Amino acid sequence: EITLGNNSSLNLTLAEEAVGLDEVVAVGYGVAKKSDLTGSVSSVSISAFEKQPTIRMEDKLRGKVSGVQIQKPNGAPGSGMKLRIRGINSINGNNDPLYVIDGYIGADILSVNPNEIASINILKDASSTAIYGSRGSNGVVLINTKTAKSGDSKIQFDAFYSIDQIGKKYKLMNGGQYMEMVNERNSAVNIAPQFTTAEISAVKASGGTDWQNEVFRNAATQNYQISFSGGTEKTQYYLSGTYAGQDGIMINSNYKRYGLRSNINSKLRDNFNLAFTMYSTYEEYRNNYNQNGRMNPAGTALIYPPNLPVLDPATGNYTISPPYGPIAANPVYIATKSLFDNHKFQTLANLQLNYEISKGLTLSVLGGVKGIMYDNPYFKPTPFGTSITNSEAGHDNGFGWNLQNTNMLNYIKVFAEKHSLNITAIYEQQISISRSNGGWATSFPTIALGYDNLGLGATQHTSSGYQNWAIQSYIGRLNYTYNDRYLFTATFRADGSSKFNGENKYGYFPSAALAWKLSEEPFIKDLDIFQSLKFRGSYGITGSQAINPYKTMSLLATDNWDTVENYSYNGSMPRTIGIGPGIAANTNLKWENTAQSNVGFDFGILKGRISGTMDYYYKKTTDLLMDMNIPMYSGGGKITQNVGSMENKGFEFLVSGVLIDKSDLKLNSNFNISINRNKVLSLGKETQILTNGGYGTTTDPLFILKVGKPIGEFRGLVFDGLWQTSEADKAKLFGKVPGDCKYVDQD
Numbered sequence: 057e058i059t060l061g062n063n064s065s066l067n068l069t070l071a072e073e074a075v076g077l078d079e080v081v082a083v084g085y086g087v088a089k090k091s092d093l094t095g096s097v098s099s100v101s102i103s104a105f106e107k108q109p110t111i112r113m114e115d116k117l118r119g120k121v122s123g124v125q126i127q128k129p130n131g132a133p134g135s136g137m138k139l140r141i142r143g144i145n146s147i148n149g150n151n152d153p154l155y156v157i158d159g160y161i162g163a164d165i166l167s168v169n170p171n172e173i174a175s176i177n178i179l180k181d182a183s184s185t186a187i188y189g190s191r192g193s194n195g196v197v198l199i200n201t202k203t204a205k206s207g208d209s210k211i212q213f214d215a216f217y218s219i220d221q222i223g224k225k226y227k228l229m230n231g232g233q234y235m236e237m238v239n240e241r242n243s244a245v246n247i248a249p250q251f252t253t254a255e256i257s258a259v260k261a262s263g264g265t266d267w268q269n270e271v272f273r274n275a276a277t278q279n280y281q282i283s284f285s286g287g288t289e290k291t292q293y294y295l296s297g298t299y300a301g302q303d304g305i306m307i308n309s310n311y312k313r314y315g316l317r318s319n320i321n322s323k324l325r326d327n328f329n330l331a332f333t334m335y336s337t338y339e340e341y342r343n344n345y346n347q348n349g350r351m352n353p354a355g356t357a358l359i360y361p362p363n364l365p366v367l368d369p370a371t372g373n374y375t376i377s378p379p380y381g382p383i384a385a386n387p388v389y390i391a392t393k394s395l396f397d398n399h400k401f402q403t404l405a406n407l408q409l410n411y412e413i414s415k416g417l418t419l420s421v422l423g424g425v426k427g428i429m430y431d432n433p434y435f436k437p438t439p440f441g442t443s444i445t446n447s448e449a450g451h452d453n454g455f456g457w458n459l460q461n462t463n464m465l466n467y468i469k470v471f472a473e474k475h476s477l478n479i480t481a482i483y484e485q486q487i488s489i490s491r492s493n494g495g496w497a498t499s500f501p502t503i504a505l506g507y508d509n510l511g512l513g514a515t516q517h518t519s520s521g522y523q524n525w526a527i528q529s530y531i532g533r534l535n536y537t538y539n540d541r542y543l544f545t546a547t548f549r550a551d552g553s554s555k556f557n558g559e560n561k562y563g564y565f566p567s568a569a570l571a572w573k574l575s576e577e578p579f580i581k582d583l584d585i586f587q588s589l590k591f592r593g594s595y596g597i598t599g600s601q602a603i604n605p606y607k608t609m610s611l612l613a614t615d616n617w618d619t620v621e622n623y624s625y626n627g628s629m630p631r632t633i634g635i636g637p638g639i640a641a642n643t644n645l646k647w648e649n650t651a652q653s654n655v656g657f658d659f660g661i662l663k664g665r666i667s668g669t670m671d672y673y674y675k676k677t678t679d680l681l682m683d684m685n686i687p688m689y690s691g692g693g694k695i696t697q698n699v700g701s702m703e704n705k706g707f708e709f710l711v712s713g714v715l716i717d718k719s720d721l722k723l724n725s726n727f728n729i730s731i732n733r734n735k736v737l738s739l740g741k742e743t744q745i746l747t748n749g750g751y752g753t754t755t756d757p758l759f760i761l762k763v764g765k766p767i768g769e770f771r772g773l774v775f776d777g778l779w780q781t782s783e784a785d786k787a788k789l790f791g792k793v794p795g796d797c798k799y800v801d802q803d
Contacts, residue, residue, distance in 0.1 A: 231264020334372025
């Protein structure tokens with residue numbers, strides 16, 4: 057209540073509800089009131105992260121959504137994150153969720169500036185994701201960017217600048233301690249001392265080299281955005297330019313991103329409007345991913361001798377591995393002389409036309425295109441600085457483009473005030489084409505020439521590639537609400553993929569969901585506890601075609617990257633490139649299928665100041681697409697097959713609260729916890745499969761898939777401490793001495 061007094065008018069601002077039950081959130085191919093959702097959908101408020109100084113969207117989501125696991129694989133500048141929704145569904149296939157930006161399916165999340173995001177909604181259960189069919193098996197992340205609004209022209213500038221540093225350094229021996237330890241070790245195994253007393257004293261006086269200090273640094277992250285917006289009631293515009301830069305805490309590593317975005321909305325007639333969105337980004341990476349083993353500066357900084365200086369005072373060159381054995385490469389040498397660069401330019405453009413045919417019936421036609429070009433040169437110096445013939449350089453480049461067309465009819469009708477109907481019918485198609493070229497060479501006359509001119513290398517190789525695939529989809533969805541209490545959703549999608557053959561080309565993905573607004577029932581209202589209470593239940597099937605094209609075809613291979621597999625005719629050298637069987641064909645390949653059931657509750661109490669959700673889900677994936685070994689007597693190699701099954705089950709809980717809500721102080725808090733249990737149910741005829749997972753070697757794999765166990769278990773020796781002096785005799789049986797690593801004897 058406000059007293060008018062002598063005022064002739066009052067300026068009032070309505071306070072936002074603590075729980076926006078009438079808030080409109082994005083769902084697949086449309087929007088819905090939050091209170092009318094039948095599936096498991098998590099909405100992230102932009103106000104929850106708009107002031108966080110990060111340049112990646114995934115950083116801003118960490119810890120804010122239940123059932124969503126976000127991990128950073130490495131600390132390289134500009135590196136993306138691994139986002140998993142309700143666990144891992146596939147062994148060989150991609151487990152990343154589907155990203156939909158402004159209606160374009162399969163957009164690149166890494167290129168989006170977080171400052172340009174207007175809303176994020178995450179679809180988790182099959183009822184929500186089934187409308188995306190084969191694309192939605194790993195969950196869906198819907199992102200809408202900021203759009204134009206009518207009103208006076210406005211200029212807005214956002215900026216942040218932050219400093220990053222290594223969280224903690226390892227406590228290691230200094231140079232003198234290291235030299236004394238080496239001598240003690242030599243004495244224990246009856247080897248002459250490596251260092252003299254004078255050499256040890258000299259290093260103690262200088263302090264030696266802290267290699268962690270040499271390769272790590274404090275680094276800056278910065279982000280700038282300027283936007284222009286405005287328009288009339290008929291036409292609105294939004295234009296923004298962005299720059300993001302991040303220096304790595306590892307020397308000679310960085311990331312830069314330049315972006316330009318434009319959104320235009322125009323009402324051409326009362327029943328006809330269009331929306332145009334386009335954004336372009338250019339990204340540069342320098343040394344932004346891990347180098348393996350002894351070529352990794354972070355790893356070598358922990359094992360390179362601390363008694364050696366960065367530069368040899370006698371020659372001015374980088375110190376190399378000492379004559380008593382190549383322990384590792386000089387960390388500073390590797391960090392500064394290695395060049396792994398990535399350059400990527402991409403553009404995404406969407407044009408959507410909306411035509412209201414009659415009251416309640418609307419036709420929407422969307423056409424989108426995504427283009428990408430990349431160029432990735434690299435130079436790897438000789439590992440230990442001993443022979444220039446070991447240097448290597450390469451160049452990979454290519455381009456690709458995707459076309460998407462979505463045609464949607466939507467009908468909304470309310471009957472007799474209690475019956476509400478929303479019907480959607482969609483025909484959609486998408487095509488993807490990509491080309492690539494690559495080359496590498498070795499043995500360069502000087503250390504840096506190979507980066508720009510592979511022709512100077514003594515040994516040269518080239519390669520090229522081409523991929524073309526398409527998908528065609530038919531989609532239907534029905535939403536029915538009775539008396540604003542009982543809600544029903546049914547979805548059916550048929551996807552046809554060019555990656556499969558014949559009868560297996562199409563996959564069919566149905567789903568259904570029910571919801572009951574208990575808070576609208578008199579027996580709940582009389583409790584005077586819940587401002588909102590809703591029960592949800594759903595079941596549906598989604599699929600995956602996450603394999604490369606041409607897996608159903610027999611492919612030839614040249615093996616020209618490995619001269620061991622090439623052929624020598626009449627003893628002639630060099631060997632001649634030979635062509636022989638490559639990947640084996642499997643014409644019977646079909647879709648991976650994931651069936652998921654979900655039950656949950658949404659609630660709001662204390663006049664909406666406290667709200668939350670609870671969900672339990674079970675997912676079973678069958679017909680897993682896996683690469684299986686072929687016996688050598690059948691030609692060897694691998695073949696992709698539908699083998700086995702796995703499950704994910706879990707529980708999610710999230711609660712949000714408005715603790716303080718005053719004009720001069722607002723305090724919001726939320727808590728979420730999720731539990732996921734993964735298990736391999738079947739591997740076909742096998743009980744276990746060894747795999748290198750892209751790491752290690754094929755002869756000594758690092759990972760094991762085992763029936764009854766979770767996916768991704770490590771395989772290796774079990775560390776059991778160190779051999780002690782009292783165990784010298786037993787250690788000798790294993791060829792070890794006290795101080796060596798001891799492993800559990802499994803035999």
